[in-house]
Amino acid sequence: QNTVGTIRNDSGSYNGYTLLYPANSTETYLINNCGEVIHQWTSTYTPAASAYLLENGNLLRTGKISNSDITFGGVGGKIELFDWNNTLLWEYTYSSATVSQHHDIFPLPNGNILMLAVSTMTEAEAIQAGRDPFMLSEGKLFNEQILELEPVGMNQANVVWEWNIKNHLIQDIDASKDNFGVVAENPQLLDINYLNDANPIANWLHINSIQYNETLDQIVLSSRILSEIYIIDHSTTTEQAATNSGGIYGKGGDFLYRWGNPEAYGKGTSTDRTLFSQHYPHWIPDGFTDAGKIILFNNGNSRAYSSVDIINPPVSAPGVYIYDETTGYGPTAAEWIYTDPEPTDLFSSILSSGERLPNGNTLICDGDSGYFFEIDTNNTIVWEYVNPDAASGILTQGDTPTANLTFRAKKFSEDYPAFFGRDLTPGDPIELNPDLSECTILSTPEFVFDELIIHPNPSSHILNIKTNNTIDKIELYDLVGHLVLSVKANKQIDISHLSNGLYLTRIISGNHSITKKIIKN
Numbered sequence: 018q019n020t021v022g023t024i025r026n027d028s029g030s031y032n033g034y035t036l037l038y039p040a041n042s043t044e045t046y047l048i049n050n051c052g053e054v055i056h057q058w059t060s061t062y063t064p065a066a067s068a069y070l071l072e073n074g075n076l077l078r079t080g081k082i083s084n085s086d087i088t089f090g091g092v093g094g095k096i097e098l099f100d101w102n103n104t105l106l107w108e109y110t111y112s113s114a115t116v117s118q119h120h121d122i123f124p125l126p127n128g129n130i131l132m133l134a135v136s137t138m139t140e141a142e143a144i145q146a147g148r149d150p151f152m153l154s155e156g157k158l159f160n161e162q163i164l165e166l167e168p169v170g171m172n173q174a175n176v177v178w179e180w181n182i183k184n185h186l187i188q189d190i191d192a193s194k195d196n197f198g199v200v201a202e203n204p205q206l207l208d209i210n211y212l213n214d215a216n217p218i219a220n221w222l223h224i225n226s227i228q229y230n231e232t233l234d235q236i237v238l239s240s241r242i243l244s245e246i247y248i249i250d251h252s253t254t255t256e257q258a259a260t261n262s263g264g265i266y267g268k269g270g271d272f273l274y275r276w277g278n279p280e281a282y283g284k285g286t287s288t289d290r291t292l293f294s295q296h297y298p299h300w301i302p303d304g305f306t307d308a309g310k311i312i313l314f315n316n317g318n319s320r321a322y323s324s325v326d327i328i329n330p331p332v333s334a335p336g337v338y339i340y341d342e343t344t345g346y347g348p349t350a351a352e353w354i355y356t357d358p359e360p361t362d363l364f365s366s367i368l369s370s371g372e373r374l375p376n377g378n379t380l381i382c383d384g385d386s387g388y389f390f391e392i393d394t395n396n397t398i399v400w401e402y403v404n405p406d407a408a409s410g411i412l413t414q415g416d417t418p419t420a421n422l423t424f425r426a427k428k429f430s431e432d433y434p435a436f437f438g439r440d441l442t443p444g445d446p447i448e449l450n451p452d453l454s455e456c457t458i459l460s461t462p463e464f465v466f467d468e469l470i471i472h473p474n475p476s477s478h479i480l481n482i483k484t485n486n487t488i489d490k491i492e493l494y495d496l497v498g499h500l501v502l503s504v505k506a507n508k509q510i511d512i513s514h515l516s517n518g519l520y521l522t523r524i525i526s527g528n529h530s531i532t533k534k535i536i537k538n
């Protein structure tokens with residue numbers, strides 16, 4: 018039995034490439050299901066927490082730089098963008114005595130980057146914002162902010178949008194302050210004095226994730242300490258985002274939705290909690306099982322087991338969340354919950370993730386053990402991998418792993434555009450003295466083009482090929498296998514000179530191809 022690297026690869030596993038960015042390592046790896054390294058990037062920094070492989074093959078990665086003033090787990094301060102060949106294209110530093118990037122970022126479709134950060138409120142500012150003066154154990158309080166960065170040059174950015182939690186607070190202890198009000202009547206605001214039984218530290222929210230839904234133009238955040246997730250509008254201007262009006266949903270930067278701990282907004286008690294220091298809430302992508310719902314890793318602090326949960330927020334229209342004056346935001350419970358058959362056998366108090374895969378499997382990262390596992394639709398474990406790149410260095414097969422934490426696991430399909438035209442020849446596994454005797458890459462499912470349509474068919478003259486994938490080459494074969502036509506990078510071919518009959522059209526994209534029948538008439 019292997020102790021690190023791939024532990025299991027059964028026939029039901031999803032055959033793709035997994036991005037691995039160990040928390041204590043400067044390396045980022047792309048591995049196949051046997052744990053063989055397909056590609057690797059090297060930074061000078063360990064990650065703040067997250068990293069992303071972009072569709073163009075670039076790696077966008079957070080980095081941890083030292084900051085003696087802002088020190089909580091997940092503090093980074095840096096973002097780096099590498100191309101496929103590990104050339105640093107851009108870097109950005111957001112770190113000082115009073116601000117820091119931390120945990121997560123999100124690459125937007127337009128090339129901008131959403132960045133999570135804290136900025137320090139002084140004791141006086143916190144009290145002016147309604148914080149109970151007895152709840153300022155560090156003499157400061159962190160304002161959580163989101164900055165949208167438009168990269169400029171090699172190491173600069175324009176901040177093109179901004180949101181700050183300090184503009185969306187409420188409190189019921191000091192009527193002399195502007196934001197005094199009834200917490201239970203204002204679920205769109207955050208009670209600055211709700212501690213959820215935590216110590217009154219500066220990092221009172223510990224936001225650990227930012228994810229984005231392009232269709233809705235909404236952002237979902239996750240607070241580890243308050244055990245709540247929050248959805249806000251991204252369609253606002255920066256000015257609107259500081260208020261309670263404007264944007265597609267008309268609420269400015271106020272919460273559109275919150276879930277996990279209704280006690281936080283006066284709609285329940287601690288027994289109504291459904292989330293426990295959760296991580297990585299994100300919308301399941303279109304085309305996947307449970308698309309549009311929110312999946313997350315529910316770490317389970319204070320209940321001592323972790324789960325992966327899917328919730329389906331009730332809406333009256335897309336992105337418009339139903340609020341019940343008595344019970345608050347629904348649903349009352351998650352729609353799907355995965356726990357280990359022996360629930361306490363899966364427990365990670367920090368980090369971690371769960372994500373749906375294209376074939377309906379679910380990939381789970383037990384972060385504090387650096388353990389990735391994939392379950393099929395019957396909850397059977399079909400793939401297991403243990404990160405061998407630990408704080409002490411690269412582990413050897415057979416070692417008992419320690420300090421090999423991982424923030425998230427993300428598996429990409431073989432047809433993810435980043436892989437087109439790349440050399441994906443497997444190298445060695447990461448671990449020393451590897452043992453792949455039990456592992457084979459079991460299946461190479463046919464490459465699926467994203468909605469490939471050939472029309473008209475039959476055709477006497479022109480064939481049009483409609484697909485979002487890049488077409489590198491089109492080949493036409495007759496029924497005895499002779500190549501009769503070969504066209505480079507085109508979405509249209511002229512077949513008027515061919516004799517009538519049946520042909521096979523082979524469409525090539527990177528190192529994948531698909532073959533379709535067409536009729537010339």
Ligand SMILES: O=[N+]([O-])c1ccc(OS(=O)(=O)O)cc1
Pocket residue numbers: 040065066090091092120223224225241296366367368
């Ligand atoms: O040890 N860390 O690197 C670490 C610990 C906690 C942490 O915050 S959490 O909310 O993601 O668990 C982030 C990073």
